[in-house]
Amino acid sequence: MQIRSPDKNWLHEKLAGLGVQLSQLEINELERKWLLVSIAMIGLFVGAIVVTAVSHGIHPPGHVETIDSASLHLSQEFAEDKLGVQPTPLADGSIQVRLVAGRYGFYPREIEVPAGRRIVFRMASMDVLHGAHIPMTNMSAMIVPGYVSEVVSVFPKPGEYPMLCNEYCGLGHDHMWSKVTVVAQENWRKPATGGSQQ
């Protein structure tokens, strides 16, 4: 079977025609400059985002992992005795925290994590949509039933932080919050209970 190569002349004529049409467009000199400034400005923004995303690995959470929300309590990971701050750090030294979001709280309701260390939150919803946000930090993620939300953050300063539900989840939504206590690295004791790593 012979595959016909694309007609080079046809493409050439099309492109030349486009070039002629573009050059005939009546664009004011100032406007042409502004167009270039606009494109440069947008290019700068996108460039900054590309650099931080690629070289520093700064991305929004986007960890496509499905889970059966109806049987979270029976699952390997989100069973009641496996929730909260995990006693064993992950291989890279990060602390893992597992939470279940449900009307109207994040369970467990209180957690304590060390400052200055990578914290990997793994969260799943047992009912409807929720959103987890620790104000004035970048710890933010939507919790969509049927999916595991994974988000990584580092809290530099010790203190008490509220974790608020920021997605409408029902009439008790205003009351949905939990407490995150960040303690200095040296004062942090790993919890005795909580699920072991798989």
Added chain:
Amino acid sequence: MNDATSTRLTLFNFWVAFGAFGLACFFGMYQVLERSGLFAFLQSPAVYFASVSTHGVLMAFVLTTFFIMGFGYYTAAHSLGQPVWNPRLAWTGYGVCVGGVVLAAIPLLLGKASVLYTFYPPIQANVFFYIGATLLVVGSWFWCAIMLVMLARWKKDHPGETVPLPMFATVANALLWLWTSLGVALESVFQLLPWALGLTDTIDVGLARTLFAWTLHPIVYFWLIPAYIALYCYVPQAAGGKLFSDVLARTAFVLILVLGLPIGFHHLYMDPEQAVGWKFLHMVGTFAVAIPTLLTGFTVIASLELAGRRQGGAGLFGWIGALPWKNPMVLAAILSLLMLVLGGFGGIVNASYAMNAMVHNTAWVPGHFHLIFAGTVVTMYLAIAYQLWPRLVGRKLYSEDLPLVQLWGWFIGMVVMTTPWHILGLLGQPRRISAVQYNSVLTLSWDPYESLMVIGGFILLVSACQFVYILYKTQTAGETLEAEPAAADDAVRPPPAWLNGFTLWNRVILVLMVLSYGYPILQFFVLKTYNPSAWGY
């Protein structure tokens, strides 16, 4: 030329649009009062979320859709100089839309559809809400079809001629709406309706959110394009000048149409069901669509400057003072552009791939979109109403000063209301709460801003009431208007064919949509997904 049919169609659509607008402002006022926590007897999450849902649906779906349809009928008949094609179809579409609004309003007002205006499965609304919303969309497609047919017929009768700019932009908007409403239509027909009717037990929330995101951002451009039409086609003349460039105006509308469609994932940045690569792709598109808006800002300001200098304004800024600030269209354009700049800055933050985490779902977001939508877009809708109402009802505008007071009030109220929201957002206040119930020291810092937003809300309500009053008095008690002479259009050099039609652009959109949504939608049929149980509502 505007015949009786197109005038009546426009007027009937505008009545619904602005009636919804006036009503929605009362819901808005209640919400800022309730949310401030200053009045204990108003506290009620049930009433609050019913009110938010109704306010959102009335403003975002009813005001916009009816206004755009009414303005489209006027623009088509006026700029093409031909009567509305198939008036029976137009009235049928109108009836379907009104029927849909009534059907949706009943459960909304009864608190049976408190799912906000972005739906929110697996929280479930009464089935009539989904049927009503679907009918509103289906009815608006009748309008799209009429706009497309009118353009096609005109082009057939006027081969080689340049499509008038307002009609070119209106058809771009009809196409944009057909493309974008498909996402929510698919969600509605294949997911929400079968589920609300009890035909299916569960719903895939990830898929539903992806389909809604398809609609969720381009819909903003559907609302914005009529405002841009006024900025390009009405403002330069009203200011006493002319449009700076016709070709770039067409380019801007085409860019909004093409680039505005495949970018919805910036609403899903924090969602788990889409991977970062797709979010990144949509982020690049989101920034690209800022270019036509930057162009629009430039062209409109340049046109205003030309007008200001013609009227004797000299020096670097002298032309600003020389502009006819007492012309409602010019005043609205200036205030709109100011709010577009402020809101656009917030939008760049929201659209930023990583920065979004700080403000996602906080009060910052309604602060941003109230500036863009209620500020930029609605201000131009109000100015268009002041311009068209006398022609529609054949009477002079009731007052020359009151519209100016009203527009200034709307601007000041919007700034006073949205500034505290931006600050509250940075302080982490969630957007969708009815009261602050957190026993945390953080929330103490929120208090002062809550009172400020109430003042803004009150100014806005007064301004909205003034607007409805002016239209009402014009229609019932205005002096009879003599027919105005038709303005001569400036002859423009014909643009190239690809800026005079949409065939090429539809093909480009198809490719972009397949690239940006193909796999992200397909994945729900490839991955092993678990639909959540229906116990959520």
